[in-house]
Amino acid sequence: MTRKDLLDIESLSREEIELLLDQAGPFKDLFTRSVKKVPALKGKSVLTLFYEPSTRTLSSFEVAAKRLSADVTNFDVPHSSVVKGETIKDTIDTLQAMRTDYIIVRNKMPGLPQMIARETKACVVNAGDGAHAHPTQALLDGFTFREVFPELTGKKILIVGDILHSRVARSTSTLMRKLGVEVAWLGPGSLVPKHGPKEIERFTNYEEAMRWAPDCIYLLRVQMERQSVQYFPSLREYTKLYGVTPERFKRIADQGTYIMHPGPVNRGVELCDAVMDYDRSLINQQVENGIAARMAVLYWLKPDTPTS
Numbered sequence: 001m002t003r004k005d006l007l008d009i010e011s012l013s014r015e016e017i018e019l020l021l022d023q024a025g026p027f028k029d030l031f032t033r034s035v036k037k038v039p040a041l042k043g044k045s046v047l048t049l050f051y052e053p054s055t056r057t058l059s060s061f062e063v064a065a066k067r068l069s070a071d072v073t074n075f076d077v078p079h080s081s082v083v084k085g086e087t088i089k090d091t092i093d094t095l096q097a098m099r100t101d102y103i104i105v106r107n108k109m110p111g112l113p114q115m116i117a118r119e120t121k122a123c124v125v126n127a128g129d130g131a132h133a134h135p136t137q138a139l140l141d142g143f144t145f146r147e148v149f150p151e152l153t154g155k156k157i158l159i160v161g162d163i164l165h166s167r168v169a170r171s172t173s174t175l176m177r178k179l180g181v182e183v184a185w186l187g188p189g190s191l192v193p194k195h196g197p198k199e200i201e202r203f204t205n206y207e208e209a210m211r212w213a214p215d216c217i218y219l220l221r222v223q224m225e226r227q228s229v230q231y232f233p234s235l236r237e238y239t240k241l242y243g244v245t246p247e248r249f250k251r252i253a254d255q256g257t258y259i260m261h262p263g264p265v266n267r268g269v270e271l272c273d274a275v276m277d278y279d280r281s282l283i284n285q286q287v288e289n290g291i292a293a294r295m296a297v298l299y300w301l302k303p304d305t306p307t308s
Contacts, residue, residue, distance in 0.1 A: 005117040005124040006297055008133040009174045017142065017178055020296045024143045027299075028292035031067055040299055041070035044101040049075045049091075049116075050127065051107040056263050056287060057127050057137070061104050064294035073100070088112065092119050101303050105129075123301040131165045137262055138171035140293035142179060144286050145216065148258060153180035157260075158209055160186045160242060161220030161270060164193055168262045169220060173200060184212055187242060206242060210251070216258040216282075219244065219270045235269055244271040249278070258282055 009017070030038060046065040050058055058074075065072045075095070095103060102123045105113050110132035117124040128134045149155050157176055163169045163185045173183045177199065184201035185192050186209040192202050203209035222238060239245065244252065244259070249272055252259065258280045259271075265283070267273055275281055 003301060004303075005113075005126075006135050006301060007113050007117060007124065007126045009135050009138050009171045009178070010133075012135075012175075012178075014178045017139070017175060020139055020293070020300060021143050021146055023296035023299065024139070024289070024292040027067075027295040028289065031291065032288075037067050037069055039069045041065065041068040041101075041302060044068075044070045044302070045073065045099070046070045046102040046104065046298070047073045047075055047095060047098070047100040047122075048127075049077070049095070049103055049105045051077050051105075052128065054106055054127070056290060057106065060287075060290040061125075061127065061136075061294050064291050065102075065298060067291070068295055068298055070102070070298070088116070089119065092116055096120050096122070102298065102301070123303055125297060125301070128167055131167050132170070134167040134171045136290070136294050136297055137168050138175040139297065140286055140290040141168075141172045141218070141260065141262070142175045143293050144260065144282050144289045145176070145181070146179075147285070147289075148282065149215065152176075154182065155180075155216075156182045156184070156212065156214045157216045157218055158184045158186055158203075158212065158214035159218045159220065160209075162191045162222050163187050163220070164191045166220050172218065173197075184209065184214065188238070206248070214257060216260055217244070217252065218260045220262070221264065221266055222269060239269055243269060244275055246272050246274060249274050253278060253280070256280060260286060263287065 048058060048061060062072050100122050102125065103116060103120065104125045104127050105116055106127040108130050110130035113124055113126035113129050126133055126135055146152060159169050159173060176183050177197065184203060186203040186206065189204045192204060201212060222235065259275055259278060259282065261283045265271065276283065
């Protein structure tokens with residue numbers, strides 16, 4: 001099936017997901033060895049349109065596109081006509097006139113990438129829309145998980161933290177379940193959605209969640225900027241109940257459980273410093289794999305014809 005855009009994980013089949021993960025492997029082999037650049041997207045243009053701050057995702061897309069030999073332009077939203085009141089529709093029309101081949105978009109408004117995709121001939125990649133979806137994060141998570149567990153069926157991943165406001169939790173949960181991985185959520189009752197797939201286990205107690213025996217613990221950042229009301233007493237209380245404290249980390253290490261985190265990490269909140277040096281921490285591996293996964297996505301969506 002030919003696709004123009006990557007907007008979410010829900011619309012992808014298991015076969016499409018596995019194809020993308022399979023393609024990410026050779027791309028990682030390329031840039032971790034001697035070859036830093038291939039001409040796969042030579043002559044194509046990639047524009048990043050980020051209305052929200054980003055370090056890992058933005059730089060990862062830029063590096064991925066350049067390693068495929070595409071031309072990259074960063075649309076500097078804070079210094080653009082957007083701050084003068086230009087509508088998103090007018091911005092899209094301007095970008096369309098530039099005949100860009102790809103638009104990588106991040107915005108706090110759920111559904112905005114879908115709207116842009118309808119209005120432009122360019123390939124649109126959702127780099128995060130509000131609390132809705134973050135498909136390339138899910139793909140790099142799946143790629144990283146599969147490097148550790150080549151046989152995914154029956155493996156368990158426990159996602160811990162602010163599930164309610166996390167686009168990462170939604171997309172990664174969906175992708176993992178499509179690949180046969182069992183998923184559970186852990187967090188304060190106010191931040192663990194009661195709706196959603198009934199197959200996902202829901203925990204509000206750390207000890208109960210650990211008795212579920214996850215193969216990997218996926219820690220989320222508490223997204224205070226998305227919380228209009230206070231969902232738990234304090235960050236100190238959150239760490240006490242759900243953080244990987246030194247005491248909990250010792251148990252995790254003794255059991256050989258892997259740890260993942262999408263970043264940025266809040267040390268002393270969701271995890272203690274020792275986690276970052278843990279030999280089964282996959283956090284830095286996720287960052288590296290983000291480049292490979294996004295190279296695979298850009299190559300998969302490669303337009304055969306100009307966007308003019």
